[in-house]
Amino acid sequence: MLNPDAKLSDKIFADDIPQAATRDGFGTGSVEAGKADARVVVLSADLKESTRAEQFEKEFPERFIEMGVAEQNMATVAAGMAEAGKIPFITSYAAFSPGRNYEQIRTTIALNAMPVKICGMHAGVSVGPDGATHQMLEDIGMMRMLPGMIVISPGDAEEARKAVIAAAKHDGPVYLRFGRAATPTFTTGETPFSIGKALVLWKSDAPKVAILSTGSMSYAALVAAKVLAEGGVESIVLHIPTIKPLDGQAVLEAAKRAGCVITVEEHQTAGGFGGAIAEFLSEYHPVPLRRLGVQDMFGQSGAPDELLQHYGLDALHIEEKARELIRYILQS
Amino acid sequence: MALSEAEIQTLEQHARDIRETIIRSLVNAGSGHTAGPLDMADIFTAFYFHILNHDPKKPDWEERDRLILSNGHIAPVLYATLAHAGYFLVEECLTLRKFGSRLQGHPERLRLPGLETTSGPLGEGLSQAAGQAYAFRMDEMMSGRTTSRHVYCLMSDGEQEEGNTWEAAMFAGKNKLHNLIAVMDRNNIQIDGNTEDVMPLEPLADKYRAFNWHVIEVNGNDIPAFIAAVEEAKAIAEKPTIIIAHTIAGKGVPEIEGDYRWHGKPPTKEEGERFLREIQNVENRM
Numbered sequence: 001m002l003n004p005d006a007k008l009s010d011k012i013f014a015d016d017i018p019q020a021a022t023r024d025g026f027g028t029g030s031v032e033a034g035k036a037d038a039r040v041v042v043l044s045a046d047l048k049e050s051t052r053a054e055q056f057e058k059e060f061p062e063r064f065i066e067m068g069v070a071e072q073n074m075a076t077v078a079a080g081m082a083e084a085g086k087i088p089f090i091t092s093y094a095a096f097s098p099g100r101n102y103e104q105i106r107t108t109i110a111l112n113a114m115p116v117k118i119c120g121m122h123a124g125v126s127v128g129p130d131g132a133t134h135q136m137l138e139d140i141g142m143m144r145m146l147p148g149m150i151v152i153s154p155g156d157a158e159e160a161r162k163a164v165i166a167a168a169k170h171d172g173p174v175y176l177r178f179g180r181a182a183t184p185t186f187t188t189g190e191t192p193f194s195i196g197k198a199l200v201l202w203k204s205d206a207p208k209v210a211i212l213s214t215g216s217m218s219y220a221a222l223v224a225a226k227v228l229a230e231g232g233v234e235s236i237v238l239h240i241p242t243i244k245p246l247d248g249q250a251v252l253e254a255a256k257r258a259g260c261v262i263t264v265e266e267h268q269t270a271g272g273f274g275g276a277i278a279e280f281l282s283e284y285h286p287v288p289l290r291r292l293g294v295q296d297m298f299g300q301s302g303a304p305d306e307l308l309q310h311y312g313l314d315a316l317h318i319e320e321k322a323r324e325l326i327r328y329i330l331q332s
Numbered sequence: 333m334a335l336s337e338a339e340i341q342t343l344e345q346h347a348r349d350i351r352e353t354i355i356r357s358l359v360n361a362g363s364g365h366t367a368g369p370l371d372m373a374d375i376f377t378a379f380y381f382h383i384l385n386h387d388p389k390k391p392d393w394e395e396r397d398r399l400i401l402s403n404g405h406i407a408p409v410l411y412a413t414l415a416h417a418g419y420f421l422v423e424e425c426l427t428l429r430k431f432g433s434r435l436q437g438h439p440e441r442l443r444l445p446g447l448e449t450t451s452g453p454l455g456e457g458l459s460q461a462a463g464q465a466y467a468f469r470m471d472e473m474m475s476g477r478t479t480s481r482h483v484y485c486l487m488s489d490g491e492q493e494e495g496n497t498w499e500a501a502m503f504a505g506k507n508k509l510h511n512l513i514a515v516m517d518r519n520n521i522q523i524d525g526n527t528e529d530v531m532p533l534e535p536l537a538d539k540y541r542a543f544n545w546h547v548i549e550v551n552g553n554d555i556p557a558f559i560a561a562v563e564e565a566k567a568i569a570e571k572p573t574i575i576i577a578h579t580i581a582g583k584g585v586p587e588i589e590g591d592y593r594w595h596g597k598p599p600t601k602e603e604g605e606r607f608l609r610e611i612q613n614v615e616n617r618m
Contacts, residue, residue, distance in 0.1 A: 062473065076460050079449070080463020080466075085467065103453055
């Protein structure tokens with residue numbers, strides 16, 4: 001059943017559940033963060049409309065900095081601005097930032113412990129028609145390896161808004177991952193969010209499987225859990241927006257109670273969210289585990305839903321994978 | 333304001349002391365870069381003993397000028413200068429590159445007071461300095477309170493080969509960051525050879541002018557001339573300035589001057605003793 005403490009949307013399974021892209025949450029969240037703290041500045045690499053950075057520009061033109069198509073310079077200028085007392089948010093597509101400017105982020109932001117917030121938009125295959133060059137699938141892995149880097153992949157636009165505000169208050173580097181496509185806004189203003197905390201979306205007294213998901217995949221996981229329940233299969237859905245630091249206690253509890261785990265992410269399964277869960281559970285509580293995500297390949301052009309379905313990242317595939325894992329456990 | 337003869341002599345003595353400390357720390361470390369630190373000793377002296385508004389007892393003082401070292405591999409001259417200027421004891425320079433030392437092989441901001449950034453990977457300092465200069469200017473505009481803070485960025489000629497450097501040059505030119513003054517160590521060498529053989533850089537002055545910078549060329553081993561160049565740069569109100577400082581790689585040790593093979597290796601103990609004598613002989617000649 002739905003976890004009432006998560007205070008999810010009233011329209012959670014309705015056809016007309018409101019939809020918005022997580023990047024829209026960046027737009028509103030950055031304006032709120034800017035109102036709360038005059039040190040907040042936003043840097044843009046010639047993509048202010050699609051990153052929604054223009055919302056901040058409209059409100060605070062004097063604190064918006066157009067960098068041109070120069071992501072390496074954007075990261076390093078931001079490091080300098082942070083040293084001089086600012087809280088810079090750097091915005092571009094994740095394929096370019098952190099894709100292009102990884103070493104600049106590593107040396108001048110992470111090793112320097114500068115409070116720069118790296119906002120990678122258009123992450124995942126749901127970018128759609130732009131194709132593989134623009135569908136970033138390795139950013140979680142790149143960023144979570146950096147010492148001191150917080151990594152957040154918000155589940156919907158509302159949570160993205162809260163994550164941006166929380167990131168501004170965190171005194172250190174943060175990576176925030178956003179998507180291009182509109183997805184269901186399943187959380188509400190009352191849904192709790194804090195950096196490092198996972199959120200149970202679907203709960204059960206006798207779960208057969210725990211579905212751990214991040215980003216907008218958590219809505220698909222929730223739909224899969226509902227369908228499974230209707231067929232008599234109990235499950236837990238644990239939404240994990242903060243991939244680093246991982247909410248180990250919540251992961252451990254879900255794994256212990258269900259006895260097996262499925263991870264879901266719009267990212268390569270190697271090194272990303274599923275990788276992080278696999279590392280953690282293999283050390284602290286090894287259980288049968290299956291990782292849903294992109295399997296060591298690049299994306300391609302297509303409609304977002306078509307691509308998610310192709311790469312096995314929809315409710316149907318999650319449900320099938322859950323049944324398969326439960327069968328495996330019964331047989332072994 | 334012109335320096336007196338006595339002031340010049342004092343500065344030149346500081347530069348010789350710094351060169352000696354560089355040689356001692358490199359011999360003790362057993363690895364590291366020799367040519368660049370030696371040729372930049374005069375410029376570092378000019379900054380830390382004359383130009384910079386700073387306080388070694390308060391390295392985090394808000395109103396200090398910022399000096400970003402972009403080519404972090406010349407760390408031995410930065411450490412030696414900071415020590416001689418009073419940031420820490422000169423003896424600590426002998427811990428260079430050793431386990432547990434605050435004096436890492438390449439400078440790490442969080443480990444040692446007085447460092448403005450972490451550097452080593454090339455082509456990143458100019459952007460960070462531009463970011464600081466931009467932030468200070470924002471503060472001025474938002475508060476209506478002016479500040480005299482300048483941001484200086486010291487970089488190598490080899491790192492002009494990095495694309496990031498030119499992204500920064502474009503950004504600083506666009507924003508007319510007059511409070512940013514870059515200094516390029518034009519010693520003509522890099523690890524694999526002479527810069528013009530590895531990757532021709534000239535015409536450097538024209539390139540920066542084309543990016544809307546004010547350009548000054550000066551002998552980087554002439555302390556009063558260099559100080560005068562910085563004074564000129566500070567008076568430029570419309571643009572960022574780059575001072576192309578022509579230096580002689582390995583300056584101060586005649587037997588290695590201009591030899592690119594000394595870019596990235598330290599002297600042996602015997603060589604070190606000889607180099608120290610050569611630095612003294614230069615002193616005697618003067």
